[in-house]
Amino acid sequence: MGRFWTSVTYLHSLAGPAVMLVYPLYASVMAMESTSKVDDEQWLAYWILYSFLTLLEMLLQPLLQWIPIWYDIKLVFVAWLVLPQFRGAAFIYDRFVREKLRRVGVATKPRSASAAATASSPSKGKDKNKFVDFISPKKGGQEAY
Template identity: 50%
Template structure:
């Protein structure tokens, strides 16, 4: 029983580096070599969240040292972030970060106000595609597309 108790007490030290660093590092390298952006999003988001956790730990270490459950809580959270099939990091990106963090929210003032509003609602990749469409076919073509989709979705 002494060995099992010791393993249980140090589970975060034994499993933590593999779950929080080795597996994500390996998966990130695979994602870099892959052709889809889905896994890139998962692992970029993981590393951002892991950085926030690390900064939190560095800032609050005096309080956290008094909480014996903190290492296990961190391990469980990181497992949720990285486990295949769960992909908690992608979940956080899609449901929290994308809603509240507006990266690249500023749209050039060269577009009319209506087009700027539409462009601001798009992801950065979609915005780049639409801006190249506008450059190629002109702002009137984009207006026609917006009006056509408005009719399709029941707007005026």
């Protein structure tokens, strides 16, 4: 019975990197090589959320170490973000992140599968410039070009 639990523990420790990094890396490369923009949005949203989750986890580490099932909760949440049946990353980004960006004036219109097809419109460049202006530092009080 000891070997069984050792094997289960070992597989459990491999599940995190496989679900959180290996599969998303593979799927991101496949999304970049496809012609569809919908999968690009899913994987960009995933990497944004995963980065935020990792940063939050680093900041809250003293508190999270007292939650014995934190790793399992994180694994289930990230699996929901990753699995194509759920498209959790795109859902979270559309529902919460995009709303916050819209409030500060970065995102101007909701994106969906149909909006992704019209992503080559001229207004897309203006939205991108707004975001770049929002996140880029100003030099000497002047706008950076």
